[in-house]
Amino acid sequence: MKDTVKVPWKAYILNAFCTVLIFVALSGMIEAKVIDKYIQGIIMLVFVNIILAVSLNLTTGFLGQIALGHAGFMSIGAYTSAIITKAVKDLPDGSFLQSLPPQLIFGVALLAGGILAALFGILVGIPALRLKGDYLAIITLGFGEIIRVIMENLEITGGAQGLRSIPGYSTKYFGMCYWITILSIVILYMLVRSRHGRAIMAIREDDIASEAVGIPNTYYKVMAFSVAAFFAGIAGGIYAHYLRILGAKSFNFSRSIEIIVIVVLGGMGSMTGSIVAAIALTILPEALRSFSDYRMLAYSIALIVVMIFKPSGLFGRYEFSLMGCIDKILGKGKKRSKETAAEGSVK
Amino acid sequence: MEQVVMFLKQVINGVQVGSIYALVALGYTMVYGIVKLLNFAHGDFIMVGAYISLFAMTGAGMPVWLAAVIAVAGCALLGVLTEKIAYKPLRNSPKLSVLITAIGVSLFLQNLFLILFTSSPKPYPNTVNIPAVNVGPIQISGVTLVTIVLSAVSMIALQLFVKKTKMGRAMRAVSEDAQAATLMGVNVNHTISLTFAVGSGLAAIAAVMYCTAYPMVDPYMGSMLGLKAFIAAVLGGIGIIPGAMLGGFAIGLIESLTKAYISSQLADAVVFGILILVLLIKPAGIFGKNVGEKV
Numbered sequence: 239m240k241d242t243v244k245v246p247w248k249a250y251i252l253n254a255f256c257t258v259l260i261f262v263a264l265s266g267m268i269e270a271k272v273i274d275k276y277i278q279g280i281i282m283l284v285f286v287n288i289i290l291a292v293s294l295n296l297t298t299g300f301l302g303q304i305a306l307g308h309a310g311f312m313s314i315g316a317y318t319s320a321i322i323t324k325a326v327k328d329l330p331d332g333s334f335l336q337s338l339p340p341q342l343i344f345g346v347a348l349l350a351g352g353i354l355a356a357l358f359g360i361l362v363g364i365p366a367l368r369l370k371g372d373y374l375a376i377i378t379l380g381f382g383e384i385i386r387v388i389m390e391n392l393e394i395t396g397g398a399q400g401l402r403s404i405p406g407y408s409t410k411y412f413g414m415c416y417w418i419t420i421l422s423i424v425i426l427y428m429l430v431r432s433r434h435g436r437a438i439m440a441i442r443e444d445d446i447a448s449e450a451v452g453i454p455n456t457y458y459k460v461m462a463f464s465v466a467a468f469f470a471g472i473a474g475g476i477y478a479h480y481l482r483i484l485g486a487k488s489f490n491f492s493r494s495i496e497i498i499v500i501v502v503l504g505g506m507g508s509m510t511g512s513i514v515a516a517i518a519l520t521i522l523p524e525a526l527r528s529f530s531d532y533r534m535l536a537y538s539i540a541l542i543v544v545m546i547f548k549p550s551g552l553f554g555r556y557e558f559s560l561m562g563c564i565d566k567i568l569g570k571g572k573k574r575s576k577e578t579a580a581e582g583s584v585k
Numbered sequence: 586m587e588q589v590v591m592f593l594k595q596v597i598n599g600v601q602v603g604s605i606y607a608l609v610a611l612g613y614t615m616v617y618g619i620v621k622l623l624n625f626a627h628g629d630f631i632m633v634g635a636y637i638s639l640f641a642m643t644g645a646g647m648p649v650w651l652a653a654v655i656a657v658a659g660c661a662l663l664g665v666l667t668e669k670i671a672y673k674p675l676r677n678s679p680k681l682s683v684l685i686t687a688i689g690v691s692l693f694l695q696n697l698f699l700i701l702f703t704s705s706p707k708p709y710p711n712t713v714n715i716p717a718v719n720v721g722p723i724q725i726s727g728v729t730l731v732t733i734v735l736s737a738v739s740m741i742a743l744q745l746f747v748k749k750t751k752m753g754r755a756m757r758a759v760s761e762d763a764q765a766a767t768l769m770g771v772n773v774n775h776t777i778s779l780t781f782a783v784g785s786g787l788a789a790i791a792a793v794m795y796c797t798a799y800p801m802v803d804p805y806m807g808s809m810l811g812l813k814a815f816i817a818a819v820l821g822g823i824g825i826i827p828g829a830m831l832g833g834f835a836i837g838l839i840e841s842l843t844k845a846y847i848s849s850q851l852a853d854a855v856v857f858g859i860l861i862l863v864l865l866i867k868p869a870g871i872f873g874k875n876v877g878e879k880v
Contacts, residue, residue, distance in 0.1 A: 304681050365865050371680045372623040376819065377864050379812075380857040387854040491808070495688060502685050534696040541689035546674045549682040 249561035256560065257420050265413055275409075282408055282480045284520045285419040286473045291500040291512035292426050293469035298498065299506035299555075300430055301462045302442030303367065304375045307382025308470050308497045313489035314358055314385065315351030315471025316478035317395045320404045322347040323479065327405050341414060344407040348418070348475040355471025358385070359464030367459040370445075379491065386489055400485030401478075408480035415476050422469050427509055429465065438462050442507075499537055503544055504551055511553030590722050595845045596838065601729045601798065603837020604736035608791040609814030610821070610829035611743060612784030618760040618824035619780045621680075622672060625687035628811015629694035630785045634660045634792030635709070635802045636698060642710055649712035649793070656789040664785025665778045673774075691808070698804040709800035732794045739790055740830055743783070747826060756780055760824065809853075813840070816860040822870025831871065 264281070267273045273281070290308060297305045326335050326343050335343070366377045389395050396402070408415050429435050437458050440448040449455050478484050500519050504511030523533040544551060609631060616624045634656040641652035671690050675683045715727030747753035758766040759776045767773050795810065796802060817836040821828025836856060843852045863870065 298681075302681070304684060365861070369864055369868060372684060373819075373864055373868060375684055376623070376815065377861055380816075380860045383812075384854045384857050384861075387851060387857075391848075391850050495692065498685070498688070506681070531700055532696075534692060535700060538689045538692035538696060542671050542686050542693065545678075545682045545686040545689065546671070549675075549678055 246561065249559075252564075253560055261413065261416055264416065268412060278409065278412065279480065280521060280524050282412075282415060282476070284517050285415050286477045286480070287497070287500060287516040287520050288419055288513050289422045289469050289473035289476070290497045291504065291516045292423055292509055293466040293473070294497050295501050295504075295506065295509060295512045296426055296430065296438070296462050297466045298501050299508065299512075300435065300442060301438050301459060302506075303370070303459065303463075304498075305378040305463070305466075306375050306491070306494050306498065307362070307378035307380075307385070308466070309489040309491070309493035310382035310385035311355040311359060311467040311470035312474035312477070312493070313389050313484075314355040314467075315348075315474030316484055316489070317351075317389060317401065317474075318354045318471070319344075319347035319351035319475035320401050320478040320484055321394060322350055323405050323407065324401065324403075340405070340407060341411055344411060344414065344479065348472050351475040352468045352471040355474070356464045356468035359467025360460055363460040363463035363467075364456075367456065367463060379494070382494055383491065389489070395484075400483060400488070402483055404478055404482045404484065406479060406482050408476050418472065418476065422472065423509065423513065426465075426469065430509070434458065434461070439507075496537075499541055502551055503540060505553035505555065506551055507555040508551065508553040508557060510556065510558040511551055514553065515551075586722075591845075593723050595841050597723070597725060597729060599838035599841035600834060601732050601837070602841060603817075603834035604733050605791050605795050605798075605810075605833075606814045606817045606837050607830045607833025608736050608739060608787045608794075609810065610818040610833045611740070611826060612788050613815050613818040614821070614823055614826060614829040615756075615780050615784045617818070618826075619756060619777055620672070620676070622683055623687060623815075624672075624784075625684070625811075626667060626690035626694060627784070627788060628807035628809075628814070629691050630660050630663060630788040630807070631792045631795065631810055632698060632802075632804060632807035633663055633694060634785075634789030635796050635806065636702065637789070638793050638796070639707060639709055639802050642712065649797075653790065653793045656793060657786040660785040660789035660792075661782035664781035664788075668778060668781045673777075695804050695808070702804065704804060706801040706803040706806075709796040709802055711797075711800065713797055728797050732798060735790070735794060739787060743787070744826065746783070752776070752779060813856055816856055819860060819870055820863050822873030825870070825872045828870055828872035 264273070268278060290312065294305065294308050297303055323343060326347075329336050362378070362381045366374060366381065369377055390398055430438070437448070437453045438461075440451075440453055441455055441458060445455055474489075481488075500515045501512055503519070504513070504515030519537070526533070529536075548554075609627065612627050612630070613624060616622060616627070637659040638649075638652040638656040641647045641655045642649065647655070667690055671686050672683065675686055713728050713731050715731060717724050717726045718730060719725075747756060755766070755771045755776045756779065758769065758771055759773055759780075763773050766776075791814075795806075813836055814833065817832035818829045819832070820835060821830070821832030836859070839859060840852050840856055843849075843855045847855070867873070
């Protein structure tokens, strides 16, 4: 089988080209001051929400296990990376760590946050994932709340006052955040399309059957869970260095709910859906500022209506493919669609 | 001696809070038993009940018992409507969709009341003017006494209703096997509506008692209370009515003792920790039976 799979190089190049194009356009507009600080902030939140939604989609959409504690993992990443960058910033002048480029420190801090979140993901996942459905939802909610309460009471996280004057690296290194977001999407997409991804989806379809054909269910459940936690930690790190203040209530239960709303509305099992929903649900409330009071009300109604009339979400399990789209326009859709089915939508 | 008194005081506090949790947990458990739905919005029914009783008292100048009756009626209606509009179309959908809808309803109620009444907490009038009772060196306030007695009465009434009446029997039948109950001539839809009405009504009673003890009403008051009551329901064994009562008292006691002797900030974490332990060791709860999985 292996050697018959054609690598769709054209599609890779096209997608890579488009992501670079978007990057150049965005950074050009920032350079030319078309995008001001306010809009740049919104774009940063879009990045954070995209990473959160796409990673949660791995657990909720592809693994089929509802998890309500994503904000907990996000907070671990946020606090860890913020503590690291703050510590480096507060070092005496001229020390070795300070002479390093701040991008490197930012990157290492994000990575450390992600890894710690993933470790917690494993710790939480091993016991929690023995349960299914409602019980899993509740236990993840419980873990999320415990993480929050502990974070708010530790000395190293600033207690109830929270962390202040975190270096604002996210805004400073806008391009880096952009590429981290793209990289997260690509990695998660590749994971889902790989052998491991198929195992994960088999568990979603029927966990007893997948166990019966020899898929180690627990292993894959914990893996998907901790990978999702890793990216939630990264997103938390970017969020912390954008907001520059972490306090109590930043990562409470409703934060987890917000992420799950994005995933559900976009479509459980569709990365495209998560990305589109993350963009729409971050920008819309800002664009409709005068209606901001009604934002959550509209969310909740949308959630109920979508569940009743289209439970699979807006995109279902559909993935957008740029190459497939172009082929369709050029009228060679049918011939190529099998080839392009294997390639992805990077953006 | 002083420490014993202090301990007993905490126990009484715990029983007071626990009886409120137990009432709320009953609503969770009844609904779960009958439609296997984790009604996330149940906590927000408490909040709605609190607002209704508040406005019945301050707006219309009603006495507290009448306000409570109106709150019970309002919440029962809300519960039935919620079931009809949001949950009924999804009765045969995957669990995930139903759970998310329940979260949606919860968000909807919170934000609707946030817009209507703003997020600032409203003071709740002091209504219970019953003198405190002294038992030896321990003073039990009137509010505590009323709360405990009232919730005990509600629970006994519920138990009688479920065990002795025809409607109660229908409820038990539907929760055991809805299809078989249909064949026996039980109107499943009516029974489910009734269950939601009774569960939500209990939430309204809990709301009045909770607000008498902690006289503040705000749109988010229900979420934490609801979560803890849910933990109580899981602890006792979800779907089992006596389990919910026991779980409620247990959670109330644990919480108040943790607050007194360990740390008031960590009380929530301890309660959630108990939930996690219960789910890991005996997911069916204290009174639950383990049901084998059919392939």
